[in-house]
Amino acid sequence: MSQTRSDNPFRPGSGILPPLLAGRERETATFEARVARTRAGQPQHSALLGEWAIGKTTLLMHWRRLRQQAGDAVVLSMAYPQSADDFLGGLVGAIDAELATGWPHHLDVELGLDIGVANARIRRPSRDPERELRAALRRLIEHQARQDRAVIVMLDDVDLLPMIGDVLLRLRASALELYAADLPLAFVVAASSGLFDAVRSAHEPLVRFFEPLSLGPLDPGDAIRAITEPLEETAVRFDAEVVAEIVDLAGGRPYYLQKLGYFAFDAAVNGRVTPAEFAVAFERAFASVSQEIFAARWAGMSPIDRQVVAAVARNTEPRPSGDIEAEAQRLGVQPGAARQSLRRLTARGHITRLGDGHRGRYAVQDRLFRRYLELQTCEP
Numbered sequence: 001m002s003q004t005r006s007d008n009p010f011r012p013g014s015g016i017l018p019p020l021l022a023g024r025e026r027e028t029a030t031f032e033a034r035v036a037r038t039r040a041g042q043p044q045h046s047a048l049l050g051e052w053a054i055g056k057t058t059l060l061m062h063w064r065r066l067r068q069q070a071g072d073a074v075v076l077s078m079a080y081p082q083s084a085d086d087f088l089g090g091l092v093g094a095i096d097a098e099l100a101t102g103w104p105h106h107l108d109v110e111l112g113l114d115i116g117v118a119n120a121r122i123r124r125p126s127r128d129p130e131r132e133l134r135a136a137l138r139r140l141i142e143h144q145a146r147q148d149r150a151v152i153v154m155l156d157d158v159d160l161l162p163m164i165g166d167v168l169l170r171l172r173a174s175a176l177e178l179y180a181a182d183l184p185l186a187f188v189v190a191a192s193s194g195l196f197d198a199v200r201s202a203h204e205p206l207v208r209f210f211e212p213l214s215l216g217p218l219d220p221g222d223a224i225r226a227i228t229e230p231l232e233e234t235a236v237r238f239d240a241e242v243v244a245e246i247v248d249l250a251g252g253r254p255y256y257l258q259k260l261g262y263f264a265f266d267a268a269v270n271g272r273v274t275p276a277e278f279a280v281a282f283e284r285a286f287a288s289v290s291q292e293i294f295a296a297r298w299a300g301m302s303p304i305d306r307q308v309v310a311a312v313a314r315n316t317e318p319r320p321s322g323d324i325e326a327e328a329q330r331l332g333v334q335p336g337a338a339r340q341s342l343r344r345l346t347a348r349g350h351i352t353r354l355g356d357g358h359r360g361r362y363a364v365q366d367r368l369f370r371r372y373l374e375l376q377t378c379e380p
């Protein structure tokens with residue numbers, strides 16, 4: 001073996017910049033167009049929506065870099081389960097930290113803003129975080145506007161906030177007040193695809209304010225590039241069948257591409273990965289994803305959800321809900337309960353609903369998860 005772990009170019013993880021950012025040109029063009037309109041006096045805000053590990057944080061970091069290079073001020077803040085006031089208070093700290101770093105920005109200090117967030121967390125709680133937020137935004141925007149530059153505020157994982165509807169409404173209120181002064185500010189919030197289902201009925205205007213921008217799986221061509229281009233910098237090559245197999249198994253999910261690529265690289269013999277090496281690598285990658293992701297997912301499911309998701313996974317072809325309900329009934333699950341479970345599992349992204357109208361068909365499209373479910377339910 002010639003390769004070492006430190007040569008491994010693949011980066012499976014969360015919020016880790018990949019060796020090559022594959023695809024995402026369309027989404028980036030949309031984002032850039034919205035920033036341009038914001039700068040021209042028509043602010044446009046975005047909600048970047050996509051299932052777990054689809055690449056939301058990575059894209060935010062990419063966009064931050066692009067905008068910083070263009071001279072804009074970008075504040076990137078991560079949400080975690082906390083009160084609305086604490087979250088807004090933390091954001092004020094992150095905005096002040098951005099103002100303190102000055103301009104031009106140090107592009108190599110990717111962590112600067114997170115230090116701002118950390119500082120903000122130990123600040124005294126404020127009695128009116130919304131007013132402080134407006135004041136902080138105004139300071140930063142006015143500083144930027146003097147140089148004809150915009151302010152982009154990115155908020156990742158906002159669906160972790162228990163009061164997400166409330167937070168989004170307060171951000172919107174702050175932005176609307178700043179519009180009056182014609183200041184170039186754009187918000188980008190990132191969350192799972194169900195964000196607006198949670199707030200829609202009560203906060204319908206939010207969907208129009210934070211315009212959805214959906215992030216899906218990578219195209220096969222981009223997925224191939226995500227694997228082959230990083231290898232060019234190394235002494236390792238994957239056989240064409242191995243690349244095809246990785247692309248097929250990943251189904252365009254960038255996290256799986258990184259994970260499978262990482263373990264395949266590690267299994268190379270004399271700088272080469274043939275299907276035989278990949279077979280071993282796949283088992284290791286699968287065990288790693290099962291342990292990190294699937295075990296907790298399975299543990300968090302109710303007995304009914306487990307039976308229904310297993311019933312969906314038993315077929316590779318999408319099946320109508322009626323079929324699944326009938327199968328679940330044989331296992332003792334009432335059709336009404338099975339229907340509700342299908343809805344719940346779809347909302348969480350564990351299964352996919354295809355077709356529209358009330359005649360939906362369901363499948364577990366994630367091949368790694370399907371395999372996990374098969375192993376889970378064929379045990380005695």
Ligand SMILES: Nc1ncnc2c1ncn2[C@@H]1O[C@H](COP(=O)(O)OP(=O)(O)OP(=O)(O)O)[C@@H](O)[C@H]1O
Nearest residue numbers: 013014015018022052053054055056057058254255
């Ligand atoms: N366009 C891409 N090309 C190649 N790899 C990517 C791409 N986007 C993301 N990745 C990789 O996929 C993994 C998941 O990305 P990321 O953490 O950005 O997803 P996410 O949607 O923010 O996930 P989470 O649900 O954890 O918030 C990371 O290892 C990242 O390096």
Ligand SMILES: [Mg+2]
Nearest residue numbers: 014015056057
């Ligand atoms: Mg993320």
